[in-house]
Amino acid sequence: MITNKKVKELITWNQKSRARREADVFLAEGTKMFLEAPTKGIREIYVSESFFATEEVREKMETIGYETVPDDTFRKISDTMTPQGILCVMERMHYGLADLLKTKNPVIMVLEELQDPGNLGTILRTGEGAGVSGVVLSKGCVDIYNPKTIRSTMGSIYRVPFFYTDSLQETIRELKENKITVYAAHLKGTRYYDEFDYADSFGTAFLIGNEGNGLTDETASLADEYLKIPMEGSVESLNAAVAASVFMYEAYRQKRNNRK
Numbered sequence: 489m490i491t492n493k494k495v496k497e498l499i500t501w502n503q504k505s506r507a508r509r510e511a512d513v514f515l516a517e518g519t520k521m522f523l524e525a526p527t528k529g530i531r532e533i534y535v536s537e538s539f540f541a542t543e544e545v546r547e548k549m550e551t552i553g554y555e556t557v558p559d560d561t562f563r564k565i566s567d568t569m570t571p572q573g574i575l576c577v578m579e580r581m582h583y584g585l586a587d588l589l590k591t592k593n594p595v596i597m598v599l600e601e602l603q604d605p606g607n608l609g610t611i612l613r614t615g616e617g618a619g620v621s622g623v624v625l626s627k628g629c630v631d632i633y634n635p636k637t638i639r640s641t642m643g644s645i646y647r648v649p650f651f652y653t654d655s656l657q658e659t660i661r662e663l664k665e666n667k668i669t670v671y672a673a674h675l676k677g678t679r680y681y682d683e684f685d686y687a688d689s690f691g692t693a694f695l696i697g698n699e700g701n702g703l704t705d706e707t708a709s710l711a712d713e714y715l716k717i718p719m720e721g722s723v724e725s726l727n728a729a730v731a732a733s734v735f736m737y738e739a740y741r742q743k744r745n746n747r748k
Contacts, residue, residue, distance in 0.1 A: 490534070490557045498534075498565040501577070505631040512580050514633035516645075518572045519545060524643035525576060527552060532577040536562035539573030549574075567635040580633065583649040585659060588622030589666055594691045595739045596668065597732055598624045600656055600707050601698040605630050609640025610729040611696075612648050618736035619743070622649035624693075626656040660693070660710045668693050672703055672711035673731055675724070681715045686739040687746035694735045699728050 500507045501515055508514055516525055522533070523545065533554035535541070541549060562571055588596050597620055602608055608630055615623060629652070630637065638645055653659040660670060667690035671681075686692045695711055697703035702725075708714075717726060717734055725731070 490555060490561060495561060495565060498575075498577075502565070502567045502635055505633065508580075508631075508633050514578050514580055514638060515567070515575060515635060516578050516638055517566060517568060517575045517635065518639070519574060521638070521643060522574050522576055523548065524646055525578060526646055529579045529581075529646075530576050531579060534562065534565065534575045536571065536573040541574075545574070568639075581646075581649075583622065583651045585624070585651065585653075585662060587649045587651075588624070589668075589691070591621045593687070593689065593743070594621035594668070595619070595686070595736065596621055596624060596663065596691070596693045597736070598656070598660065598663075598670075598693050598695045599629055600626045600695065600703055601628045601701075602696070602728060603630050604699055604728070605634040605636035606640050607699065607727065607729040608632060608634075609637040609642075609645075611732045612637075612641045612650070613644045614729070614733045615736055616644040616648050618733075618740040620648065620736055621691075622651075624656070624659055625650060625652045627652050627654055656707060657710060660695075660707070663691075663693050664710075664712070667691065669713070670695065670711045671713050671715050671735070672708045673697070673735070674703060674708055674711070674714040674716070677714035677716035679713070679715055680718055681735055682738055684713065684715060685742070687742040692739055694732065694739075696728055696732050 530552055533549055535554055535556055536559045537556055538559050669689050670693045672695040695703055
């Protein structure tokens, strides 16, 4: 029987990043997120009384162990308007820059002060699809373990390495020391993103700035190159996640063509 103390703890973990950080956990809700979760990282599983588990879901639940809670209680611990009926407490992942540099010719997304959880989740999900090596986040970015971010990753949170840096500028310098070419999405760019060679370099990093203000001058100044996306009409810039997706898939396209 779930206790009131545990219910309050789950609600707090859903709402407060500091509480999640102190407990070294995050919450993953929904059938897809549960099925894709690495078994060794699951601490607890909660399901509602009305939850219908497929054979695949039930097998995993029973292997790990779970607790059934009343529907009204599950609605309290859920972060969604229409809960799917299953929620798991996950151990947080811990990565460093070295984890992002393990692959040959890595592609790394570097995010400065990104504030929208949906944008961050989309970048992780798209990044996995485009084969990026990982994501670096400034300490002022939205919490990657925000429930909205977790949902929008659609499982990529489990597989794409990422880490928060205390000094974004210092991390960019470390990337450059590792022969990574750093590109900044910037309105002062004079060349389009598809005019650069990402396939034959030692590695590529794309700098993406805050949704409203873009990159700070200090961060942008560290880039080896400025690039831009061609625009028609009166549009000046794209959504941060959309722009990041354009860059990631261009790098992926060039690498695929280079392998042929």
